[in-house]
Amino acid sequence: MRVTLSLFLLASAITVPAQQPFIGDSTVTWEQAIARYTELDARYTDARLIEIGQDDDGSPLHLFVISDGNGFTPDSIRAAGKNILWITNGIHPGEPDGVDASLTLAQALLEDDQLMGLTVHTAVCIVPMYNINGTKQRGSFSRANQNGPAEYGFRGNARNLDLNRDFIKMDSENARSMERALVRWDPDIYFETHVSDGADHQYVMELLTTQKDKLNGGLGQFMSRTMVPELHAWMDRKTILMCPYFEMEGEKPEEGLVGFYDSPRYSTGYNALFDRIGILAESHMLKPYADRVNATYQLMLATLAVMDGHATDLKKTRGRAKANTASMTEIGLNWILDTTAIERIPWLGYEARHKPSEVSGSQRLYYDHGSLTNRSVPWMDSYRPALIKQKPVGYLIPQAWSEIAERLKAQGVVVERIATAREFNVEVDSIAEWKTGQQPYEGHYAHRSVRCSSKAKRYTTRPGDYLVRTGQATDRYVMEVLEPEAEDSYFAWGFFDSVLQQKEWFSDYVFEDIAADLLKKDSALKAALGARRAADPEIAKDARRPSCTSCTSAHRISRRAIGSTRCCV
Secondary structure (H helix, E strand, C coil), X not given: CHHHXXXXXXXXXXXXXXXXXXXXXXXXXXXXXXXXXXXXXXXXCCEEEEEEEECCCCCEEEEXXXXXXXXXXXXXXXXXXXXXXXXXXXXXXXXXXXXXXXXXXXXXXXXXXXXXXXXXXXXXXXECCCCHHHHHCCECCCCCCCCCCCCECCCCCCCCCCHHHCCCCCCCHHHHHHHHHHHHHCCCEEEEEEEECCCCCCCCEEEEECCHHHCCCCHHHHHHHHHHHHHHHHHHHCCCCEEECEEECCCCHHHCEEECCCCCCCHHHHHHCCCCEEEEEEXXXXXXXXXXXXXXXHHHHHHHHHHHHCHHHHHHHHHHHHHHHHHCCEEEEEEEECCCCCEEEEEEEEEEEEEECCCCCCEEEEEEEEEEEEEEEEEECCEEXXXXXXXXXXXXXXXXXXXXXXXXXXXXXCCEECCCCCEEEEEEEEEEEEEECCCCECCECCEEEEEEEEEEEEEECCCCCEEEECCCCCHHHHHHHHCXXXXXXXXXXXXXXXXXXXXXXXXXXXXXXXXXXXXXXXHHHHHHHHHHHHHCHHHHHCCCCCCCCEEEEEEEECCCCCCCCEEEC
């Protein structure tokens, strides 16, 4: 019966008369977009424009909510049994397709009763433009490879940050505002609009979803086996060609395609930590602007149709996923491509050829639009964790690192303040090895290839220290940011860098006598030094070469004793 109803609802959406398509080669300004949403708010009782924060330049960040008679707060919407679709536009303002597609969607839903039927089980939340300052920096040349619109915004925000790399570090006021709202609204589907770069082909739309292997509790299966096939079916019925978003193994698509890996710094990777399905609409840069906007609009409608047809399944699956996150005993980190899992997918492209460059005279790649191709190509889109960490009882955060506790609380993590001194059995991580980028990346000299050593000890907290117990639906986020070896951890982004700096020094001629005396008194130490010198002869040539490691500032509470937690220092 459920299948029959689902098919009926999808069929109903398909028979809705076609809306007036987007035309032209221009995109609205921020001021024009907010004016149009303000007008829709005034005209329709089922719409509300609200402020949820601000841009780094001080401009208000808006959210446009479409809810059919159930209020305009997440509590009232959830009380009515609805799911939530969240759409973010203009995170990269040079890619404004979704800005115009969302305006088209909002007007179509509010003006057409049949289309509004898609909101019976779903409220729609639209961020008109996320990077407002970047949207205001309009020009025509920063995206040289893109076919329209005539003018568009700039990728960097007021602090020249790429906001789709800021979801963990939250350097921007944009990200802090957005994530407060996401914690409050907790959408079931997070949908973001982009324009792709890369290879030329026949497809108007590339579909990027949360990496399926990272979703748990049946959410990955719902996305890959139900949602994605139905999205493709919808686009096929609209005769809009859509392929998976990809990266290439070689110079051209026929050499193999790879699914994108979205680490937690990205919007879809971040949202996956809270058991939300992430969708990115990546319209193709070389297609006409109007075609791209209309394809983005149809993908939004398709997403709404799937959510409407599977409302109960989506709600139940997310509930199971959250419960599974709270109860899981281990978590996978630092996912890597499984190169043994290869399938073949159909590919509609253009013949890739070479010819002499009219600029350099060297051979250059070009795609021959006069020679269409229809082939199958290798496709790899399975990932597995390179690191698996056992979930501790919890983490202790000394009050000296209160900003870490505040970051966690901002994500909805329950953080307890310890009132009295208490002893815990903990595991303390020491940073044994790491590499640091030589150029700044999004405002940080990020660390990578981090390796830790762990030591068990008794640890006494001070009144005012923080305790983060696991067993919460936020556990994946907590472990991703507090485990130093995780690729987007707070340590990796440099929030604990002060622990890496030496603070005391010594005169080597004085310490020579102290060291010699220590070796006479401690045979085990002498043996360890001898073994180290035998294994690494270079160590004897540098008396100041460090052999110790740097301790992190969070402690992992061990499971060996009741009430113990892994400390985060």
